[in-house]
Amino acid sequence: MRTARMENGTVTMTLGEVDRLARRVLTQHGLSGDHVDAVARTIVAGERDGSASHGVYRLLVAVNTLRTGKVDPAIEPIITRPAPALVKADAGGAFAQLAIERALPVLVDSARTNGIAALAVNRCIHFAALWPEVEMVVAEGLVALATTPSHAWVAPAGGHRPLLGTNPIAFGWPRPGGSPFVFDFATSAAARGEIELHRRAGKPIPAGWGLDADGQPTTDAQAALDGAMLTWGGHKGSALSIMVELIAGPLIGDLTSAESMAWDAGAGASPYGGELIVAIDPAGFLGPAAAEHLARAETLFGAMAAQGARLPGARRHANRAVSMEEGVRIPSALHRDILALLDTGG
């Protein structure tokens, strides 16, 4: 495998090289069929968009999960429609990506017919960001909201022991002729991957990210990983995190973060459970006036930019443009760790 350039502790790779590396690693560790495409696509997209915690670093996470035997590497998802505006994708214990890719066209179709529709992705192993599926729905001209629990890593506001997941919420809005408005953030003070990257780098974490195993505030990354992460935004962030547990857990017949953690039983696999994706068709409420009203949203975005406020997702799309031209830079140590997976798999 060619690795294009090495300098200053980084390795520069084209997106094609990242894709081939990801496929080779995943295949060698037993992932098969269309799952390889779907998972590699997500990892390339994360690296391409400048997300250190959701790019090739996730190959280590995915391989670790494959090694635990907690993920089915081959099963095909089953798509059903339990109600006119509901879609269900049973991933059967596989990684989430393929089930999502197969079910999204059904969700989009249902949203166009009914005005609004919801997709439950069930029984999936989840290690990825949510914005890839949000962007896929938005590319069809629809508004999208996605969320998923994770493992019980985060203490609720007022508590001190892990109970909630990092429970991301992602939202996307179509912008005719421009990059979509998309945000995707954890309801924890930081993403777990960010804390893991601090640990790898030997750096302290900011105050407010975590508690140690005794429930005391800590800036030690390992201590926070062993203790409890904190929610973002105090009791409001905690309330949103609980909402995520409920609507992407029991509401869709799937696990809470605490149940996912119990299922893992110390194996160290990625979270197991469900994801909820809601799609709304602007033409549903607006009919032929949709374009006129979407233009008013552009006025809002313009007013934000005029006072120097950053649009969520703008940095990701700027990174994307650079990555497609110049490739991506991966820390050499991380690159070595990934290449080492090629010697140990199969």
Add this chain to the structure above:
Amino acid sequence: MRTARMENGTVTMTLGEVDRLARRVLTQHGLSGDHVDAVARTIVAGERDGSASHGVYRLLVAVNTLRTGKVDPAIEPIITRPAPALVKADAGGAFAQLAIERALPVLVDSARTNGIAALAVNRCIHFAALWPEVEMVVAEGLVALATTPSHAWVAPAGGHRPLLGTNPIAFGWPRPGGSPFVFDFATSAAARGEIELHRRAGKPIPAGWGLDADGQPTTDAQAALDGAMLTWGGHKGSALSIMVELIAGPLIGDLTSAESMAWDAGAGASPYGGELIVAIDPAGFLGPAAAEHLARAETLFGAMAAQGARLPGARRHANRAVSMEEGVRIPSALHRDILALLDTGG
């Protein structure tokens, strides 16, 4: 009008007395028909549940809006169904409450049929909290999410001029045999009513709530009211606030907070625009297994309580129980201001 007891600068009233006072004030200032019932019910509910900023204080706000002539005091809402899972309630420039009350049964019916459904309340004057309608949906055994823009009072993260509304998000989850899990919070650092109550009391506001007209941080309530409020939770809270602008503004063909402010043109009326309410039927995804999965949510709530974390909405329901037994205490100065409205209306 009998006012039960006065002591220590407060007036104690039964909920029945609050209701009669509210109806009398609203009627005297021109509100008519079923609007009086619907608006009074919301104000009584706020006072009953211990919300100082959404109780009888809002009578001053409602009367102020009636006096501006910016609200239609009598028009009947029109309910339509633009798509199988969408409901539209055109309030026609009236207060939101009656349109919501009339449309909610249609929303609930659509959610039961389709699994998920959305209600757009359009062209309404909005001064109330969102949890009353969320509780109404939840009382039918459904999950509910509600949101609305307001006036452009809040600066986006990274900006310094008002553009966004206080943009509350409310969510409710049914709990068999118990008070529902319901939260309702502003995506601004504080509700505007809270800042107004600080101003009335001559108290400084906490740091982080507002900027003065020059874009500088301030703890002066009036300066923040004249300048810009801040979003809660930094760029994540700001992102959620923008989402609210989009999904309860252009997506439903209604005004953004900046457009509402422009429409007001300095009159000082409450915000004018739309509200989006989404309802999901747990039986849609779960069928007869719904009860079993709702029981897993109770396990989550139990685990929160076990580590001392407060459940959102619990304080409101505790206040409600006390208010129904003992009545409510209203600051004497506020009570006098409300009684004064009876001398100036009609």
